[in-house]
Amino acid sequence: MSGELVLHGYWRSSAAYRVRIALNLKGLAFTQITHDLRTGAQKAPDYRTFAPHGLVPALTLEDAAGEARAFIQSPAIIEWIEERYPLPPLLPADIHARAIVRSMAAIIACDIHPLNNLRVLNHLRSSFGVDADGIGRWIAEWVREGFAALEILVERHGAGYCFGATPTLADCYLIPQLYSADRFEVDLAPYPALLAVGATARTLPAFVDAHPNVQPDADR
Numbered sequence: 001m002s003g004e005l006v007l008h009g010y011w012r013s014s015a016a017y018r019v020r021i022a023l024n025l026k027g028l029a030f031t032q033i034t035h036d037l038r039t040g041a042q043k044a045p046d047y048r049t050f051a052p053h054g055l056v057p058a059l060t061l062e063d064a065a066g067e068a069r070a071f072i073q074s075p076a077i078i079e080w081i082e083e084r085y086p087l088p089p090l091l092p093a094d095i096h097a098r099a100i101v102r103s104m105a106a107i108i109a110c111d112i113h114p115l116n117n118l119r120v121l122n123h124l125r126s127s128f129g130v131d132a133d134g135i136g137r138w139i140a141e142w143v144r145e146g147f148a149a150l151e152i153l154v155e156r157h158g159a160g161y162c163f164g165a166t167p168t169l170a171d172c173y174l175i176p177q178l179y180s181a182d183r184f185e186v187d188l189a190p191y192p193a194l195l196a197v198g199a200t201a202r203t204l205p206a207f208v209d210a211h212p213n214v215q216p217d218a219d220r
């Protein structure tokens with residue numbers, strides 16, 4: 001681990017994508033170390049010494065006293081970034097508004113993403129014999145459930161971004177989930193408010209520079 005912020009991720013990992021957006025929104029420099037999920041690199045013993053769950057992302061750094069630190073779980077990493085680097089804020093000042101932003105993020109982090117994670121899909125394939133069509137329908141089901149709820153919240157609270165007119169933590173979660181849904185060919189037409197946030201985010205370098213396709217480890 002070095003004195004700089006190091007993001008251990010993988011270009012197509014939507015959880016790592018969330019953290020890249022948060023770091024970019026804060027204007028923080030970071031380097032990336034890739035762990036290729038296709039080869040199971042996230043399960044390697046070396047990586048597991050600081051990421052015992054064997055998933056990406058992890059964020060490592062050395063503090064001012066030279067002490068090495070490692071954080072795992074994108075929600076904890078993003079909250080750490082927010083607390084350690086408060087400006088610009090990714091959470092509203094109002095306590096009630098903060099809860100709404102966190103609930104938007106949780107719809108993705110708790111209700112969609114874990115059900116569609118690689119290890120879950122692999123288990124469906126290997127233990128239950130689910131074919132490609134079944135996997136596609138499984139993914140779409142959980143995206144639809146979560147996005148239907150999020151659409152209502154964004155219609156209610158959004159004004160360009162998920163909550164209000166500036167990016168919040170909720171957008172760090174939504175944009176990668178939109179990318180992932182698109183990758184798995186989920187029909188997004190029923191979610192115009194979410195698509196509008198995606199269009200707004202495409203105008204901001206913090207989001208553009210975090211896109212999987214422009215990461216150093218992306219397939220060319």
Ligand SMILES: N[C@@H](CCC(=O)N[C@@H](CS)C(=O)NCC(=O)O)C(=O)O
Pocket residue numbers: 012013014015016037042054055056057072073074075109117118119120
């Ligand atoms: N709750 C974790 C989820 C992390 C996660 O599921 N990462 C995926 C990539 S998006 C992963 O490493 N998958 C590898 C696997 O399933 O073995 C977080 O938010 O950091």
